[in-house]
Amino acid sequence: MSSNTAAARTEEGVKIGSFRLRISRLILYIILGVVAVAQILPLIWLLLFSLKDNQEVFNLPPLALPSDPQWGNYARVWVDGNIGLYFFNSVVVTGVSVILTVLLASLVTFAITRMNWKLNKVVLGLFMVGLMIPVHSTLIPLFSFFTTIGLMDNHLSIILTYTAFNLPLTMMILLGFYYTIPRELEEAAIVDGCSIHRMFFRIILPITAPVVATTAIINMIYNWNEFVFVNTFISSDNLKTLTVGIQNFIGQYATDWGAIGATLVISMLPILIAFFILSNRIVEGMTSGSVKG
Amino acid sequence: MNQIMSDKRVIALYTLPALLLILVLIYVPIVLTGYYGLMDWDGIGAMTFVGLENYAALITDGMFWSSAYHSLLLALFSVGSLVLYLAVSLVLSSNMKGADLFRKIYLIPMLLSSVAIAQLWMRIYHPTNGVMNRFLTTIGIENPPLWLSDTSIVLFAIFIPIIWQYAGFYIIIYYAALKNVPKELEEAAKIDGATPVQIAYKIKLPLIAGVIKVTIVLAVIGSLKYFDLIYVMTDGGPNGASEVMASYMYKLAFRTNDFGYGSAVGFFLLVLILIVTYLIRKATTSKEDEVQY
Numbered sequence: 001m002s003s004n005t006a007a008a009r010t011e012e013g014v015k016i017g018s019f020r021l022r023i024s025r026l027i028l029y030i031i032l033g034v035v036a037v038a039q040i041l042p043l044i045w046l047l048l049f050s051l052k053d054n055q056e057v058f059n060l061p062p063l064a065l066p067s068d069p070q071w072g073n074y075a076r077v078w079v080d081g082n083i084g085l086y087f088f089n090s091v092v093v094t095g096v097s098v099i100l101t102v103l104l105a106s107l108v109t110f111a112i113t114r115m116n117w118k119l120n121k122v123v124l125g126l127f128m129v130g131l132m133i134p135v136h137s138t139l140i141p142l143f144s145f146f147t148t149i150g151l152m153d154n155h156l157s158i159i160l161t162y163t164a165f166n167l168p169l170t171m172m173i174l175l176g177f178y179y180t181i182p183r184e185l186e187e188a189a190i191v192d193g194c195s196i197h198r199m200f201f202r203i204i205l206p207i208t209a210p211v212v213a214t215t216a217i218i219n220m221i222y223n224w225n226e227f228v229f230v231n232t233f234i235s236s237d238n239l240k241t242l243t244v245g246i247q248n249f250i251g252q253y254a255t256d257w258g259a260i261g262a263t264l265v266i267s268m269l270p271i272l273i274a275f276f277i278l279s280n281r282i283v284e285g286m287t288s289g290s291v292k293g
Numbered sequence: 294m295n296q297i298m299s300d301k302r303v304i305a306l307y308t309l310p311a312l313l314l315i316l317v318l319i320y321v322p323i324v325l326t327g328y329y330g331l332m333d334w335d336g337i338g339a340m341t342f343v344g345l346e347n348y349a350a351l352i353t354d355g356m357f358w359s360s361a362y363h364s365l366l367l368a369l370f371s372v373g374s375l376v377l378y379l380a381v382s383l384v385l386s387s388n389m390k391g392a393d394l395f396r397k398i399y400l401i402p403m404l405l406s407s408v409a410i411a412q413l414w415m416r417i418y419h420p421t422n423g424v425m426n427r428f429l430t431t432i433g434i435e436n437p438p439l440w441l442s443d444t445s446i447v448l449f450a451i452f453i454p455i456i457w458q459y460a461g462f463y464i465i466i467y468y469a470a471l472k473n474v475p476k477e478l479e480e481a482a483k484i485d486g487a488t489p490v491q492i493a494y495k496i497k498l499p500l501i502a503g504v505i506k507v508t509i510v511l512a513v514i515g516s517l518k519y520f521d522l523i524y525v526m527t528d529g530g531p532n533g534a535s536e537v538m539a540s541y542m543y544k545l546a547f548r549t550n551d552f553g554y555g556s557a558v559g560f561f562l563l564v565l566i567l568i569v570t571y572l573i574r575k576a577t578t579s580k581e582d583e584v585q586y
């Protein structure tokens with residue numbers, strides 16, 4: 001009898017416990033949900049007004065669906081806005097700098113972590129201190145330097161600066177991976193008569209492919225969105241990248257909300273699509289830079 | 294083997310291109326910034342050596358100090374917001390289903406260009422048609438603020454999108470760190486009757502102290518050199534109410550062609566960031582936690 005009541009009591013306790021657990025879970029989900037809504041609501045609003053005309057933007061409630069989606073906004077800004085050209089420039093600048101950065105960073109990281117020389121720590125230190133240098137403190141000398149050597153208003157000036165400024169972060173992400181490569185791999189290759197260049201390009205580079213891909217994506221995001229250097233070094237409209245191009249274009253359309261919305265959505269799409277395909281790598285890259293130990 | 298792996302020519306070949314890039318495009322420019330700061334120079338004509346005149350002028354330049362004050366406020370605000378990110382990450386890492394989806398959603402704003410974000414938030418803050426004030430009038434607030442054109446709140450209005458933009462970045466860093474905390478510790482504490490809050494405060498937070506330190510440094514450095522959103526959204530205005538150090542430097546050099554004085558501001562920014570980084574690291578480094586970044 002008494003054992004029965006005890007059992008009943010325990011059962012009651014478990015019920016109350018699981019009820020409490022469920023309530024606290026619910027509260028936690030509400031917290032996460034509120035933050036998630038805060039993070040994407042502005043973008044949903046943007047998507048909505050990109051499909052409206054001014055009439056609807058100003059008169060309908062902000063989150064109302066457009067009654068007659070104005071897909072024409074997209075067609076209009078694509079045709080009038082030079083957006084295709086800006087897009088192409090962004091692809092070229094981003095692509096070339098990403099390849100250059102990843103290749104140079106891999107070579108240096110290999111030399112620093114795998115090869116034997118005295119100054120390797122000093123050289124590594126030089127790159128790592130580079131992480132702290134604010135780009136604005138270099139802007140004026142870079143401006144006069146590129147003016148002097150005639151690279152002003154030339155894609156090469158931004159490609160080279162992107163590469164230089166992204167090298168430190170890229171190397172930092174690569175370092176951890178390079179330290180874990182077993183020595184035996186290199187020894188075996190050398191015993192088999194492999195030259196060091198061949199070893200780097202045929203063995204080391206391929207086995208670092210996963211982390212190289214991560215750094216490439218992080219670089220891609222930074223370069224695609226970069227603003228200050230393009231804004232300062234590029235003046236010709238036909239050389240501008242998407243970031244700076246849309247800024248000028250929006251200036252002309254200051255009062256046409258649908259057109260502005262469509263422009264912004266077009267500029268965001270490539271990165272968002274890349275993110276949905278490659279999100280795990282992106283998250284990994286962003287964290288591996290700062291989380292160690 | 295050793296001979297091949299210490300081939301000086303190979304080391305030079307692999308190291309020099311990257312080293313040359315950062316020397317020419319990062320290190321030489323920061324030295325030149327300090328040097329130009331000693332000059333009276335409009336960027337085109339001849340330089341006149343004026344000694345420490347520019348640096349002395351900084352001391353009495355009210356605009357400079359107010360921009361430095363705004364940068365400092367942003368730094369405090371950013372570091373304060375880390376508490377919020379930490380709280381969200383603690384929730385996110387507590388075995389929640391869908392944690393992956395949530396952290397991906399949080400990260401989205403971070404991937405977008407600051408120009409696009411600035412243009413979007415300018416519309417959110419639009420006095421009559423923006424989603425912010427339309428919401429406020431709907432809930433009965435009759436004279437909602439003018440946000441970006443009100444000198445007393447413009448700075449705060451700009452801090453919000455900055456926080457919004459970086460939230461996901463810090464959340465995934467904390468999340469990744471918290472996921473590395475050994476499960477056994479948490480289990481053991483639970484058996485001893487520790488509440489989730491106690492576990493977070495006494496076990497999880499001390500274990501990720503190194504990562505928290507890194508994020509504090511990142512937030513402070515990032516804030517001190519912050520530029521993009523402010524440049525696009527308000528251009529430091531109205532009346533300098535949202536001017537920060539980087540935007541002030543940019544204006545001096547590229548609007549008023551005062552390259553000498555602008556360089557002095559740029560050099561100050563660099564020195565400030567190096568000092569602050571050093572101080573934070575020194576203040577927060579204990580002997581047992583050696584965190585690389």
